[in-house]
Amino acid sequence: MRSVDVAGFIGNHGLWTEAQYAALGQMRRVVDELGIEMVRFAFVDQHGIVRSKTIARGALTGALKNGVTAPSSLLLKDTSGQSVFAVFSSETGVGVPGFRGAGDIVLVPDPTTFRVLPWAPRTGWMLCDLYFPTGAPVPFCTRTILRNELVALASRGYSMTVGAELEFHVFRAAGEPLADDNLSVPGRPGASMAVAPTTRGSQLLHEASLDEMQPLVDALYRGLTLLDLPLRSIELEFGPSQFEITMDAAGAAETADAIILCRSAVRSIAASLGYHATFMARPQGAQGASTGWHLHQSLADLHTGESVFMPEEPGSTISPLAQSYLAGLLAHAAAAAAFTTPTVNGYKRYQPNSLAPDRIAWGVDNKGAMIRVVGGMGDPATRLENRSGEPAANPYLYIASQLIAGMDGVDRALTPPEPTTDPYSADAAALPATLGEAVDALVADAVFGEALSTTVVEWYATIKRAEFGRYLRHVSDWEQREYIGIF
Numbered sequence: 001m002r003s004v005d006v007a008g009f010i011g012n013h014g015l016w017t018e019a020q021y022a023a024l025g026q027m028r029r030v031v032d033e034l035g036i037e038m039v040r041f042a043f044v045d046q047h048g049i050v051r052s053k054t055i056a057r058g059a060l061t062g063a064l065k066n067g068v069t070a071p072s073s074l075l076l077k078d079t080s081g082q083s084v085f086a087v088f089s090s091e092t093g094v095g096v097p098g099f100r101g102a103g104d105i106v107l108v109p110d111p112t113t114f115r116v117l118p119w120a121p122r123t124g125w126m127l128c129d130l131y132f133p134t135g136a137p138v139p140f141c142t143r144t145i146l147r148n149e150l151v152a153l154a155s156r157g158y159s160m161t162v163g164a165e166l167e168f169h170v171f172r173a174a175g176e177p178l179a180d181d182n183l184s185v186p187g188r189p190g191a192s193m194a195v196a197p198t199t200r201g202s203q204l205l206h207e208a209s210l211d212e213m214q215p216l217v218d219a220l221y222r223g224l225t226l227l228d229l230p231l232r233s234i235e236l237e238f239g240p241s242q243f244e245i246t247m248d249a250a251g252a253a254e255t256a257d258a259i260i261l262c263r264s265a266v267r268s269i270a271a272s273l274g275y276h277a278t279f280m281a282r283p284q285g286a287q288g289a290s291t292g293w294h295l296h297q298s299l300a301d302l303h304t305g306e307s308v309f310m311p312e313e314p315g316s317t318i319s320p321l322a323q324s325y326l327a328g329l330l331a332h333a334a335a336a337a338a339f340t341t342p343t344v345n346g347y348k349r350y351q352p353n354s355l356a357p358d359r360i361a362w363g364v365d366n367k368g369a370m371i372r373v374v375g376g377m378g379d380p381a382t383r384l385e386n387r388s389g390e391p392a393a394n395p396y397l398y399i400a401s402q403l404i405a406g407m408d409g410v411d412r413a414l415t416p417p418e419p420t421t422d423p424y425s426a427d428a429a430a431l432p433a434t435l436g437e438a439v440d441a442l443v444a445d446a447v448f449g450e451a452l453s454t455t456v457v458e459w460y461a462t463i464k465r466a467e468f469g470r471y472l473r474h475v476s477d478w479e480q481r482e483y484i485g486i487f
Contacts, residue, residue: 008065013135023111039124048394069104082186084466095455118223146396163249167291171195173276210236239289256395279391281346290349293391298383310382327416328409333360335445337438339401346390352424361420361428368423404451436468
């Protein structure tokens with residue numbers, strides 16, 4: 001592979017840091033030594049879904065100088081692929097120029113994220129940030145949204161550490177060929193795939209059941225470690241076909257990137273063995289066991305690296321700053337739910353006595369509360385665990401929502417209520433019951449509007465309202481079974 005200079009779109013607009021140029025040199029050596037033939041230029045859309053273009057080796061030099069283009073309309077679609085803005089009209093309703101006619105945006109690769117994919121022969125992969133052809137950043141690039149919040153946090157002298165616990169289901173794929181009724185069109189997904197369970201469930205951390213899935217466990221371990229992901233554990237969860245992966249805590253930006261790659265890896269590795277892995281919160285066939293994404297978060301002094309959440313007073317669970325941060329998470333929980341739980345299905349997880357929260361409360365080492373406080377005096381790993389998120393959430397928006405809410409609590413020196421010891425009976429406001437309620441709360445929350453801009457909030461709300469509206473218009477199998485025989 002030929003060397004890449006600083007000219008072209010990326011160099012002319014100064015879009016790379018010194019670290020990215022250094023990573024580019026290492027990437028070139030890996031490409032040459034391993035004989036990489038293709039590299040996927042990937043970006044994460046508003047839903048947390050990975051979109052990519054595969055660039056052939058011969059075209060890689062040009063792509064690393066100029067990026068690659070993709071239709072801007074990909075940022076204007078709901079989860080069915082249906083555009084919810086009038087991109088072919090003079091008034092698109094998007095709120096910013098650059099989207100009329102579904103014109104192109106530029107995917108600018110980040111060489112620090114380069115990986116060789118274990119499941120795709122001679123194929124590399126990189127995350128990209130999104131820019132307009134003018135060189136201006138696209139305001140709807142969720143990776144950039146998180147980084148902007150982290151820059152603001154750093155200006156105040158803090159860094160953010162995030163740890164992730166991702167639950168998911170693994171089913172046996174039926175292997176049926178695609179038929180006409182399986183095909184999707186925008187606004188109307190096809191029939192769901194036929195799947196069967198892999199484990200019996202009801203036995204948390206049951207070793208013998210995990211042994212039965214050892215080929216998958218082995219493949220996940222090999223694949224995730226080859227990708228340099230900070231894998232900590234692979235566990236059998238309580239529900240049938242339910243698993244969990246935990247990763248070591250790291251910087252917020254690095255963890256968000258790792259979540260994206262981890263989810264793609266789990267699905268691809270499972271598929272290679274005839275399984276279907278899904279991060280949908282409550283799929284049919286799960287027998288009531290929902291999956292969550294428990295997000296551990298803490299702040300540290302940017303210069304010393306010491307935790308600012310760890311208490312110094314005897315008898316205190318967290319520091320005064322962490323208390324205010326916690327109070328901010330509670331105050332904005334309804335609005336943040338649009339990001340922590342961005343699907344219709346995720347709200348069916350908020351049920352009592354389910355290890356998922358159903359109301360906006362916190363507790364000390366209590367796994368039924370929305371926020372679980374872990375640690376204490378002398379423990380540098382003191383942190384807050386938000387248990388309201390679903391594993392399908394866009395990690396950049398999920399983490400950014402926590403920063404926005406928590407730091408507003410710090411700015412206003414908010415005080416949290418007393419911790420609950422009975423989270424499913426606590427006198428506390430309920431979490432939003434639907435995606436529609438959460439989006440309404442987001443739009444009404446001035447703090448999110450100021451932090452993200454009203455343009456970004458309205459863009460996201462428009463897309464999610466369209467998704468929720470389609471759900472409300474759909475006649476479910478429950479309605480059919482409940483009413484057709486008696487009315």
